[in-house]
Amino acid sequence: MVALAEQFDVVVVGGGPGGYAAALHGALAGLQIAVVEKERVGGTCLHRGCIPAKEFLETATVHRTVVGAGDFGVLTDAPTLDFARSQARKQEVVDRLWKGLTGLLKKRKITVVNGVGTLGPGRTVRVDDGTELVGRHVILASGSVPRSIPGFDPDGRLVMTSDDVLSLERLPASAVVIGAGAIGCEFASMMRDLGTEVTILEVLPKILPGCDQDVTDVVLRSFNKRAIAVRTGVAVTGHTPEAGGAGTTVHFGDDEHLTVEAVVVSVGRRPLSDSLGLAGTGVEVDGRGYIVVDPYMRTGEPDVFAVGDVVATPALAHVGFAEGVLAIDQIVGRAVVPVDYAKVPWCIYCHPEVAFAGHSEQSAIEAGFDVVTRKDGFVGNGRAIIVGETEGLVKVICEKLPDGTGGRILGVHMVGPWVTEQLGQGYLALNWEATAAEAAHFIQPHPTMSENFGETVLALTGRGIHLG
Ligand SMILES: Cc1cc2nc3c(=O)[nH]c(=O)nc-3n(C[C@H](O)[C@H](O)[C@H](O)COP(=O)(O)OP(=O)(O)OC[C@H]3O[C@@H](n4cnc5c(N)ncnc54)[C@H](O)[C@@H]3O)c2cc1C
Numbered sequence: 001m002v003a004l005a006e007q008f009d010v011v012v013v014g015g016g017p018g019g020y021a022a023a024l025h026g027a028l029a030g031l032q033i034a035v036v037e038k039e040r041v042g043g044t045c046l047h048r049g050c051i052p053a054k055e056f057l058e059t060a061t062v063h064r065t066v067v068g069a070g071d072f073g074v075l076t077d078a079p080t081l082d083f084a085r086s087q088a089r090k091q092e093v094v095d096r097l098w099k100g101l102t103g104l105l106k107k108r109k110i111t112v113v114n115g116v117g118t119l120g121p122g123r124t125v126r127v128d129d130g131t132e133l134v135g136r137h138v139i140l141a142s143g144s145v146p147r148s149i150p151g152f153d154p155d156g157r158l159v160m161t162s163d164d165v166l167s168l169e170r171l172p173a174s175a176v177v178i179g180a181g182a183i184g185c186e187f188a189s190m191m192r193d194l195g196t197e198v199t200i201l202e203v204l205p206k207i208l209p210g211c212d213q214d215v216t217d218v219v220l221r222s223f224n225k226r227a228i229a230v231r232t233g234v235a236v237t238g239h240t241p242e243a244g245g246a247g248t249t250v251h252f253g254d255d256e257h258l259t260v261e262a263v264v265v266s267v268g269r270r271p272l273s274d275s276l277g278l279a280g281t282g283v284e285v286d287g288r289g290y291i292v293v294d295p296y297m298r299t300g301e302p303d304v305f306a307v308g309d310v311v312a313t314p315a316l317a318h319v320g321f322a323e324g325v326l327a328i329d330q331i332v333g334r335a336v337v338p339v340d341y342a343k344v345p346w347c348i349y350c351h352p353e354v355a356f357a358g359h360s361e362q363s364a365i366e367a368g369f370d371v372v373t374r375k376d377g378f379v380g381n382g383r384a385i386i387v388g389e390t391e392g393l394v395k396v397i398c399e400k401l402p403d404g405t406g407g408r409i410l411g412v413h414m415v416g417p418w419v420t421e422q423l424g425q426g427y428l429a430l431n432w433e434a435t436a437a438e439a440a441h442f443i444q445p446h447p448t449m450s451e452n453f454g455e456t457v458l459a460l461t462g463r464g465i466h467l468g
Helices: 017-028 043-048 050-067 083-107 182-193 213-225 317-331 361-366 382-387 419-431 436-440 451-460
Strands: 006-013 033-037 111-114 117-120 124-127 132-140 144-146 174-178 197-202 229-232 236-241 248-252 256-260 262-265 269-271 304-306 346-348 353-358 371-377 393-400 406-416
Touching: 006 017, 006 117, 006 317, 017 033, 017 043, 017 083, 017 132, 017 317, 033 124, 033 132, 043 050, 043 083, 050 083, 050 182, 117 132, 132 317, 174 182, 174 256, 182 197, 182 213, 182 346, 197 256, 213 229, 213 353, 213 361, 213 393, 213 406, 248 262, 346 419, 353 419, 361 371, 361 393, 361 406, 371 406, 371 451, 393 419, 393 451, 406 419, 406 436, 406 451, 419 436, 419 451, 436 451
Parallel strands: 006 033, 006 132, 033 111, 132 304, 174 197, 174 262, 197 229
Antiparallel strands: 117 124, 124 132, 144 269, 236 248, 248 256, 346 353, 353 406, 371 393, 393 406
């Protein structure tokens, strides 16, 4: 006798931020939800991405703090690194969050099925253990995996992906990082602070593409000061492992080469749509592997949504989160507004940190705006001086009013101490379509680094206290 497929209001394939946000939000709204997950719930973000990477970056911060402790009159010996202990702590953090998430899914009575799920006609999800689930709605949230490049097949030792770096027991003495996007810069920064000789090789003309040039310049200066070698506009062509396997020689640019212990390939991620089945459904996959959706995350198959890294929107955990919530809100019949991708927050946790939302100065000009900008460096900020981290600035880009002052805020860009925690009000002001004057009306607590945002918007109204 054939077992009847289990019926749910929503079947979610993939338990990363896109999938679990949808599941938790849907269960709270009273829906019966099943999540199919082939590994551990939490996805890339929790197990191989945001959380472990930021945990290691915090280890780098602690190391830097101890190195600089003498400036505060706190005398210590030079720190030594027990990276195995760092690795263990990272895993403790991940496991703690994973237990929390698992408990929350259970508390909301969400059915979690372990296995690879594939979608067929009639919103039927078949799991490789033979289970069959039918959803009134299905949300595909299968995420992404590291991209590789020809000539650099990852082996986990000489050539590493981000997954490999995050599970190292010992850092290499020297490394080439291929790719200067957010993840490449975070790894380069972390490894250098913990003692690795790092060279970044980037094919594009600048690091952190998409960031405002003033922000990029600060990161570049800091990297140079810390002896992170950065080569832009160079393509890698291959590598030759050393006899004995202790290292490899990377070939790049115009017949140049560099011998290092390890290579970190950080050239982006590819959507994981190939294992989703989809035969006999109206779900369309584009030439790059992304599931095609409309602004409401609806695929070509009725009542089937796709969210997160598997769709061609910014590959950020919080974007996947927002998309999962958007899908559920439609399922329960709430009024919804699509995600405004041009205004989502971006945070990069290298040292110095970067955070931004909205237009850079250049992209605003290219979009046809007449702009006015102001920037305020942390060099004069009391809290930054107390902390001993004055590198960086806040820059706000506004539409120019006829009198030359700042009107509607178009972009907020920050680089420097704790800016990933400071972006919030800039993000709100931007998305609330506030003008510089409206944002400047609100006071900032003193002494805080957030005073720089207040000062910058005030200066844009022509009434800066410190900035003329
Ligand atoms: C090193 C690194 C650092 C990052 N740092 C940040 C950061 O600081 N901030 C930020 O916002 N983003 C960051 N990201 C990106 C972030 O991790 C992703 O955007 C986010 O995890 C995407 O969520 P998702 O739910 O779409 O997919 P994923 O998190 O990839 O989850 C997909 C899940 O689906 C499962 N799955 C796939 N196929 C199937 C199937 N057929 N059946 C069952 N299960 C399946 C997978 O096992 C996985 O658990 C980082 C990524 C990396 C690699």
